[in-house]
Amino acid sequence: MNNLINASPEHIISNHSPVPPLASLRLPGDLAMWFFILAELTVFAILFIGFAIAEQHQSDVFSLGKTQLHQMSGLINTLALITSSYFVAIALRAMHLEQGKKSASLLVVAKFFACIYIGVKVWEYLTLLNQGIDIETNTFFTLYFMITCFHLMHVLLGMVILFFVAIKAAKGGYDKNNISGFESGASYWHMVDLLWIILFPLIYVI
């Protein structure tokens, strides 16, 4: 397992920051969380590919379905999740500086933006249901409700994780050398954001 964590025979080349020295290459968070993230990404990849294939078979149904969605709510949700992810990233940065209370406050702001996402999503579902559209309406809405509900459940799980991380951070439960749990929670939250930035164009934009 250690080989997986430390596997890096050469430097990482990037345009965005100086090349980190080999000794500093470290996987943030627990290895188990990264395997879990890979498993989640794989499941969603299958759903996204299934959606794209279904759209090719029933293009008329999918085109009509997309016009019945509220595109602006999808945009609001994308902005909210990206902003939430940003606050989690700077909360982790604050935690690296051992500023537990500031970090916990930033996580609360992150959860506020996540609540915007949840509120808009629920509003969107209710609007569709009031129009008589549900999961059995057609293939498009079956996949739409299935994929977005599945993603919403991940958002809710992420919020529960961030809740416990924030409490522990506020109590001073993390420090520079004991931050793995915080990093794992943050990585999970960024995965939720990553999934949405693929889901949004696929279901709402294209």
Add this chain to the structure above:
Amino acid sequence: MLFNKDGINSTAIRLFLICILTGSIMSSLFSTKKNTVSWLYLLLLTVISAYSGTFNFFDDNKQVFVLFVLFIVFLKGQKIVDIFMELIEAPKLWRRLLLGYVILLPVIIACIYLL
């Protein structure tokens, strides 16, 4: 299409402005320039992607439109993986796995739509 529902449109604009304002404050408070620049970049790409269809940037050329939107997905995914997830400082294997995901998945979806 995006401009037809005024109420929620103004909500989105307000949310966008609140995001910019809070980000500026946070950036000055916590010196997180790299994260803040990445976040603004992600917001900008999101808005461009969402409105590219509405403003008909590609003269109804669906294929170019799909490629453009999926390319933006890759750009955003790369930023989340490298900066937010901090995998730019992680072992190469893990960074490659996640970057591979944000490259391969849009490519597969593009192939399904275009071939």
